[in-house]
Amino acid sequence: MTHIYNFSAGPAVLPKEVLAQAAFEMQDWHGSGMSVMEMSHRGPEFISIYKQAVADLRELLAVPDNYKILFLQGGGLGENAIIPMNLAGLAAQQPATVDFVHTGSWSGKSIQEAAKYANVNVAASSKAAHFAGVPPVSEWKLTPGAAYLHICTNETIDGVEFQQAPNVPAGTTIVADMSSHILSRVIDVSQYGVIFGGAQKNIGPAGLTLVIVREDLLGKALPICPSAFDWTIVAEHESMYNTPPTYGIYIAGLVFQWLKRQGGVAAMEQRNIEKAALLYAALDADDFYQNRVEPAYRSRMTIPFYLRDESLNDAFLAGAKQRGLLQLKGHKSVGGMRASIYNAMPIEGVQALVNYLNEFAGR
Numbered sequence: 206m207t208h209i210y211n212f213s214a215g216p217a218v219l220p221k222e223v224l225a226q227a228a229f230e231m232q233d234w235h236g237s238g239m240s241v242m243e244m245s246h247r248g249p250e251f252i253s254i255y256k257q258a259v260a261d262l263r264e265l266l267a268v269p270d271n272y273k274i275l276f277l278q279g280g281g282l283g284e285n286a287i288i289p290m291n292l293a294g295l296a297a298q299q300p301a302t303v304d305f306v307h308t309g310s311w312s313g314k315s316i317q318e319a320a321k322y323a324n325v326n327v328a329a330s331s332k333a334a335h336f337a338g339v340p341p342v343s344e345w346k347l348t349p350g351a352a353y354l355h356i357c358t359n360e361t362i363d364g365v366e367f368q369q370a371p372n373v374p375a376g377t378t379i380v381a382d383m384s385s386h387i388l389s390r391v392i393d394v395s396q397y398g399v400i401f402g403g404a405q406k407n408i409g410p411a412g413l414t415l416v417i418v419r420e421d422l423l424g425k426a427l428p429i430c431p432s433a434f435d436w437t438i439v440a441e442h443e444s445m446y447n448t449p450p451t452y453g454i455y456i457a458g459l460v461f462q463w464l465k466r467q468g469g470v471a472a473m474e475q476r477n478i479e480k481a482a483l484l485y486a487a488l489d490a491d492d493f494y495q496n497r498v499e500p501a502y503r504s505r506m507t508i509p510f511y512l513r514d515e516s517l518n519d520a521f522l523a524g525a526k527q528r529g530l531l532q533l534k535g536h537k538s539v540g541g542m543r544a545s546i547y548n549a550m551p552i553e554g555v556q557a558l559v560n561y562l563n564e565f566a567g568r
C-alpha cells in the first residue's frame with residue numbers, strides 16, 4: 206500500500222502515535238469507563254488531563270511563571286477580535302492605537318478585525334513587495350503609547366517566517382500570531398506579551414485556541430468583551446469559566462507528551478531545519494519550481510511554491526495524489542502549491558515529496 210503523507214496547512218497531520226493512543230483510549234480512558242469526550246470538565250479525570258497538558262506545554266516552551274496559559278475556543282480569527290477587546294485598554298491614550306506589521310494574508314485579516322475596536326496603525330508592510338519578506342525593523346513606524354504591536358510570526362499562506370523576535374524598543378508589548386509554527390522552534394517567551402494560535406497545525410484538532418499571556422497585561426478588557434473571552438476571567442477560572450474544548454485539550458496533551466519523547470522543541474527544531482533545507486534544495490535546483498520568498502524569511506513550516514508552467518498544476522497534483530502525497534494545492538488566494546511540513550511530518554515524507562518533485566521535473 207502507498208504510504209500517505211499529508212501536507213495540509215491545517216487541520217494538519219498529527220503524529221501517528223498520538224492518533225493510535227487516542228483510538229485505543231477512545232471508549233475508556235485509563236479504566237474510567239468513559240471517553241474523554243464524555244467527561245465533565247470539572248471532574249478529577251479531566252482536571253488531571255488539563256493540568257498535565259498545561260504543565261507539559263509550560264515545560265516545552267519554558268513559559269515563565271508570570272505568564273498564564275489559556276485554552277479557549279474561537280480560533281485564530283476569533284482572537285483577532287478578542288485581542289483588541291482585551292488589550293486596547295493598555296494604550297496611553299483612548300481610543301487606543303494598535304500597531305501592526307503587515308507581512309501577509311493573516312496579519313492582513315488581523316488588521317481588518319482590530320479596526321473595529323481600535324485605531325490601527327500599519328507600522329510597516331511588505332505588501333508592495335508581494336509579501337516576500339519582513340520589512341527591516343529599523344523602518345517600522347511604531348506609535349508611542351500604542352496598546353501593543355501585532356505580528357504574525359509565520360504567515361501560513363505566504364510562507365514568510367520571522368527567524369527571531371523583532372528587536373523593538375523596550376516596553377513594546379508584542380502580540381504574536383504563532384498559529385502555524387508554535388512548538389517548531391525554540392522561542393524566548395519573555396520577549397512577547399501575548400502568544401496565540403489555533404491548535405490545528407502543530408498542536409491538535411481544530412476548535413482549540415491557545416493563548417499565552419503575561420499577567421500584567423490582564424485586567425484591561427473593554428466592557429464589550431464577552432466574559433467567555435475576557436482573559437482575566439478565563440485565567441481566574443483556569444480555562445474553565447465555560448466548557449473548554451475538552452477533547453482538543455486531551456489530544457494537545459498527547460501531542461505535548463509525544464514532543465517530549467522526541468526530545469522537546471530544540472530537537473524538533475533541528476529536524477525542522479533539516480526537512481526545510483531538503484525541500485528548498487529541490488525547489489531551487491533549477492527554475493522548474495519557484496518559491497518567491499526572500500531566503501532570510503523562508504518558512505520552515507509552510508512552503509508555497511509554483512510550477513514555472515502553471516498549465517501542469519493539475520497533472521502535478523494528480524501525480525502527487527497517486528503517490529500518496531496529499532493536500533499540496535496552494536491556498537486559493539495565491540494559487541500554486543504549498544507543502545506544510547509541521548512537526549508531525551517525518552523527514553521520510555519530505556523525502557518522498559522531493560523524489561516526486563525531481564521525477565515530475567524530469568531530473
Ligand code: PMP
Pocket residue numbers: 215279280281282283311357359360361362382383384385403
Ligand atoms: N492565523 C494564522 C497564521 C493562520 O494560519 C490561521 C489559519 N490558517 C489563522 C490565523 C486563522 O485561524 P482559524 O481558522 O483558527 O480562525
